[in-house]
Amino acid sequence: MIQAEKITKRYQRREGPVLALDDVSLEVAEGEFVSIVGPSGCGKSTLLLTLGCLIRPSEGKVWLEGRSVYDLSHEEAAALRLNTIGFVFQTFNLVPYLTALENVQIPLYLSGLPPSRQRERAEHLLEKVGLGDRLSHKPSELSVGQQQRVALARTLANRPRLILADEPTGNLDPALAKEMLDHLEELHQEGTTVVMVTHDPRLAGRAERQLRLADGRVDGQSAAL
Amino acid sequence: MTTFRLVLKELRERKSQLVTSFVAIALGITVIVAVRTMSHFSEKAVAQELDNLGANVLILPKGATVTNYYTADFGEYVMPESYVDDITTSGLKGVDNLSPKLTEAISVDGERVYLTGILPKNEFKSKPAWQSADGIFARPEGCGTVVPGSVAKALGGSAQGGASAAAPRQAVVQELGGAEVMVGNDVASRFGLKVGSTLPIKGESFTVKSVLPSTGTVDDTRIFAHLHSVQRLFHRGQVVNAVEMIGCCKEISKGLIDGLNRLLPEAKVVTIKQIAQTQLSTNTMMERFSLIFLVIILLVGAVSIANYMLANVYERRKEIGTLLALGATRQRVSRIFFLKSALLGVTGGVAGYGVGTVLAVGLGPRIAGVPVLPLPSLAGWAVLLALAVSVLASALPVAKAARLDPAEILREG
Numbered sequence: 001m002i003q004a005e006k007i008t009k010r011y012q013r014r015e016g017p018v019l020a021l022d023d024v025s026l027e028v029a030e031g032e033f034v035s036i037v038g039p040s041g042c043g044k045s046t047l048l049l050t051l052g053c054l055i056r057p058s059e060g061k062v063w064l065e066g067r068s069v070y071d072l073s074h075e076e077a078a079a080l081r082l083n084t085i086g087f088v089f090q091t092f093n094l095v096p097y098l099t100a101l102e103n104v105q106i107p108l109y110l111s112g113l114p115p116s117r118q119r120e121r122a123e124h125l126l127e128k129v130g131l132g133d134r135l136s137h138k139p140s141e142l143s144v145g146q147q148q149r150v151a152l153a154r155t156l157a158n159r160p161r162l163i164l165a166d167e168p169t170g171n172l173d174p175a176l177a178k179e180m181l182d183h184l185e186e187l188h189q190e191g192t193t194v195v196m197v198t199h200d201p202r203l204a205g206r207a208e209r210q211l212r213l214a215d216g217r218v219d220g221q222s223a224a225l
Numbered sequence: 226m227t228t229f230r231l232v233l234k235e236l237r238e239r240k241s242q243l244v245t246s247f248v249a250i251a252l253g254i255t256v257i258v259a260v261r262t263m264s265h266f267s268e269k270a271v272a273q274e275l276d277n278l279g280a281n282v283l284i285l286p287k288g289a290t291v292t293n294y295y296t297a298d299f300g301e302y303v304m305p306e307s308y309v310d311d312i313t314t315s316g317l318k319g320v321d322n323l324s325p326k327l328t329e330a331i332s333v334d335g336e337r338v339y340l341t342g343i344l345p346k347n348e349f350k351s352k353p354a355w356q357s358a359d360g361i362f363a364r365p366e367g368c369g370t371v372v373p374g375s376v377a378k379a380l381g382g383s384a385q386g387g388a389s390a391a392a393p394r395q396a397v398v399q400e401l402g403g404a405e406v407m408v409g410n411d412v413a414s415r416f417g418l419k420v421g422s423t424l425p426i427k428g429e430s431f432t433v434k435s436v437l438p439s440t441g442t443v444d445d446t447r448i449f450a451h452l453h454s455v456q457r458l459f460h461r462g463q464v465v466n467a468v469e470m471i472g473c474c475k476e477i478s479k480g481l482i483d484g485l486n487r488l489l490p491e492a493k494v495v496t497i498k499q500i501a502q503t504q505l506s507t508n509t510m511m512e513r514f515s516l517i518f519l520v521i522i523l524l525v526g527a528v529s530i531a532n533y534m535l536a537n538v539y540e541r542r543k544e545i546g547t548l549l550a551l552g553a554t555r556q557r558v559s560r561i562f563f564l565k566s567a568l569l570g571v572t573g574g575v576a577g578y579g580v581g582t583v584l585a586v587g588l589g590p591r592i593a594g595v596p597v598l599p600l601p602s603l604a605g606w607a608v609l610l611a612l613a614v615s616v617l618a619s620a621l622p623v624a625k626a627a628r629l630d631p632a633e634i635l636r637e638g
Contacts, residue, residue, distance in 0.1 A: 049636070054631055054635070074555060078549070078552050078553065080552075082553075083552070093546075093547040095544050095547070098231075098234060106226065107552065108226070109226035109231075110553050111552075
């Protein structure tokens with residue numbers, strides 16, 4: 001599914017260049033559940049966004065389903081994100097002036113689906129995550145857990161084959177964090193490839209495979225027991 | 226979800242911020258519409274006043290001078306009446322209110338007065354070669370003209386009232402029979418002439434069609450008859466000794482006089498500079514004033530919209546980053562913001578036109594001293610202008626939005 005080959009990412013900062021990723025290579029097979037762990041600032045999020053066609057590496061290549069993603073045009077990369085990748089953000093990133101239903105409709109609207117079919121699919125997804133009675137609520141009218149589920153429904157709207165989750169439980173209490181992990185595991189069971197970034201080793205342990213990152217380099221990996 | 230719905234929902238969410246820039250663009254258009262509407266009718270009124278000053282271009286026989294014209298003493302200087310045909314059919318732009326004249330001295334009760342032959346408008350219409358003559362009686366807008374039935378109605382008068390009032394110097398007389406005369410105010414007093422009186426001239430009897438109001442010019446001491454009657458009475462043939470013309474002031478400066486000189490090499494074309502200059506400078510001043518005003522107002526509106534859109538883009542950074550991460554193209558993001566600015570422009574333009582028109586109609590009579598009516602033709606311009614300003618002012622903020630780096634925004638958390 002994903003191949004990253006010798007990727008290096010340098011940021012130019014006022015204090016001088018910062019090496020966020022240093023010669024990282026990895027492979028994620030289709031249907032695999034991989035977690036990337038490491039201390040804060042080790043380059044986990046940069047790696048995840050690089051795999052998600054959002055940060056062009058300074059060196060190296062990233063292939064997604066056999067396509068070198070940073071050789072694609074802007075439109076092709078956008079289409080890849082729209083149709084293949086689903087992001088799970090730590091802060092949910094819901095659009096505040098849209099209802100739960102409309103937030104879930106966004107990826108479908110970007111895909112060019114007619115409004116009636118957008119609505120149908122979004123309602124189905126929200127019912128699936130238990131929010132069938134909160135369709136017209138705005139994010140501010142929902143609890144954190146409900147917001148998380150709206151964000152998850154939005155992630156799943158276009159049936160992504162790859163889910164990239166950046167600290168998906170970072171803002172959640174233990175119960176909601178477990179619920180989120182359950183959802184990710186369920187998706188994995190259904191055949192979706194999941195790559196999750198977390199700094200929590202216990203959560204990382206629920207993945208099939210863990211990649212440890214330190215100072216921008218892969219420091220080791222282990223399979224789940 | 227559609228782009229339009231997305232934009233509407235965002236607009237509704239942030240009403241208070243929107244109000245400022247909506248007011249800025251609507252206010253700008255309001256002022257422009259109000260000023261343009263008032264100045265339109267004001268210019269018309271000024272134009273009517275200027276027209277009362279009379280012709281601004283004279284075509285005289287080669288040896289004649291302006292003194293001959295003002296003293297009405299042309300002696301033997303004449304030129305062919307066919308010059309009028311030449312001008313009418315030449316296609317020269319800016320020609321209006323052509324008035325060929327033939328002046329002869331006559332004696333009434335032993336006193337010397339001038340008899341001036343003029344050609345009424347109905348004569349122009351009767352000639353096949355002058356089928357397009359209507360065109361030369363309807364001068365272009367902003368040209369110092371009196372367009373029958375428009376401004377005249379607005380001003381509560383009649384532009385063609387000249388047929389019986391101050392017609393010969395300022396406009397073309399509509400109708401004048403072969404046995405009819407119009408008499409100047411002094412002549413009427415001196416000889417006790419009234420409407421309907423009979424006046425013998427060179428053995429023929431003429432009926433007084435109207436007594437002209439006093440003008441303080443040589444016209445007060447003239448008698449006006451049909452041009453062809455005067456030609457017949459004096460056995461002159463088809464000649465005239467002056468053709469008065471109101472040249473459109475803009476066209477005068479753009480080569481109308483050169484055109485006339487080329488067309489009529491045997492005649493002398495004289496510009497009555499003072500009148501032409503007054504007309505020209507009045508119109509130019511109003512145009513420049515309006516233009517400067519318009520530019521300033523539009524700049525203020527544009528800056529306000531640009532400022533609002535920039536703030537809006539900054540405020541919606543996370544939303545834009547999310548949209549891009551979810552798979553929106555930069556073009557899609559641009560479309561969302563441009564649609565928003567277009568909606569702002571169109572609604573601002575409509576509101577500005579409405580309020581501006583109400584203001585102009587309400588305040589026009591007090592400010593400009595003229596009756597003001599709505600100008601529907603301005604509506605389209607107002608909306609287009611507001612739309613253009615709004616979209617152009619948003620170009621930079623929109624480009625900024627489309628160039629945002631989603632990764633950077635997502636990393637901000």
